[in-house]
Each structure stands twice: as structure tokens, then as C-alpha cells.
Amino acid sequence: MTETIAAQIPLALAGAADKDWVETHPGMAWLKQLWADPKTEKSASLIRWTKGYTAPPHVHLHDAHFIMLGGRIAVRDAEYGPGDYGYEPAGAVHDATTTLEDCVYFFVSNGPIRFTGDAAA
Numbered sequence: 001m002t003e004t005i006a007a008q009i010p011l012a013l014a015g016a017a018d019k020d021w022v023e024t025h026p027g028m029a030w031l032k033q034l035w036a037d038p039k040t041e042k043s044a045s046l047i048r049w050t051k052g053y054t055a056p057p058h059v060h061l062h063d064a065h066f067i068m069l070g071g072r073i074a075v076r077d078a079e080y081g082p083g084d085y086g087y088e089p090a091g092a093v094h095d096a097t098t099t100l101e102d103c104v105y106f107f108v109s110n111g112p113i114r115f116t117g118d119a120a121a
Contacts, residue, residue, distance in 0.1 A: 016032070016034055016046075019032050019033065019034065025053065028049065028050045028052070028053040029049050029050070029055070030047070030048045030049075031045050031047055031048075032045055032046040032047075032048070033045050034046065040110075040111060041109075041111050041112040042062075042108075042110050042111060043107075043108070044106070044107070044108045045106075045107050046069075046104060046106055046107070047107050048103070049071075049073070049099040049102070049103050050099065050102055051071075051099055051100065051102050052099060053098075053099040054097065054098050054099070055094075055096060055097040055098075055099075056096060056116060057094055057116040058093075058113050058116060059091070059092070059093050059094070059113065059114045059116075060088040060090060060094075060109070060113055061091075061111050061112050061113060062109065062110040062112070063087070063088065063089055063090050063110045063111075064087070064088040064092075064107065065085070065086070065087055065088075065108045066085070066086045066088075066105050066106060066107045066108070067083070067084070067105060067106045068080045068081055068082055068083065068084045068086075068105045069082065069103075069104045069106060070082050070102075070103055071099070071100070071101040071102050071103025071104065071105075072100040072101045072103060073099050073100060073103055073105070074100055075094065075097050076094070076095070079100065080105075090111075
């Protein structure tokens with residue numbers, strides 16, 4: 001590994017615990033942005049949802065990946081729990097996603113997501 005790459009790794013890993021959770025839906029959903037590229041809208045984040053929260057319908061405009069760290073969610077006809085990995089290809093359409101148990105998951109998106117109610121739909 002080159003010295004430059006080795007020097008960047010601690011910067012990428014450090015500070016996640018110190019970052020603030022940002023409430024996205026009062027009392028139900030929070031996001032902790034770990035990394036983002038403003039030009040491409042690529043991002044990596046932790047997402048935390050309370051049992052009973054329902055994420056609105058949306059379209060993945062680019063590939064996305066997630067790993068469940070705790071809790072359970074229902075996506076389409078499947079349930080995901082701790083350790084489960086999910087992949088959403090560009091163009092994947094979701095109806096609502098339901099939180100079955102309080103959960104936290106790691107989410108990587110290779111670009112923006114369009115929610116059904118977005119004006120730019």
C-alpha cells in the first residue's frame with residue numbers, strides 16, 4: 001500500500017462516533033452522514049429508524065447498497081435483519097419500506113434517490 005493511501009485510511013474511518021445524528025422525520029428517523037461527494041451526490045451514511053416508521057416510495061437513480069446492523073425492515077416481499085446485505089440497481093422502484101423493529105443500517109448510494117413527492121420527478 002502506498003504511503004499516501006495508508007495516510008488517508010484513518011481520515012476515512014475516524015470520527016463516525018463523533019458525528020451527529022440528524023433527525024429526518026421527527027421522532028422516527030435519523031441519518032448520520034459519514035461521507036458525501038456534492039458533485040455526484042454519492043454518499044455513505046448510517047440510517048436509524050424507529051419501529052413503525054415507513055419510508056416513502058422512491059426510485060434509486062443509481063446503484064445503492066445496504067447492510068443491516070441491527071433491527072429489521074420489510075422491503076417489497078422480503079425482510080432484512082442484522083447482517084443482511086441488500087443491493088438496489090439503478091432504476092429500482094420501492095413502494096413504502098416498513099420498519100419492523102428499531103433498526104440501524106449502513107447505506108451507500110452512488111447518486112441521488114428520487115422520492116415520489118419530489119418536484120423534480
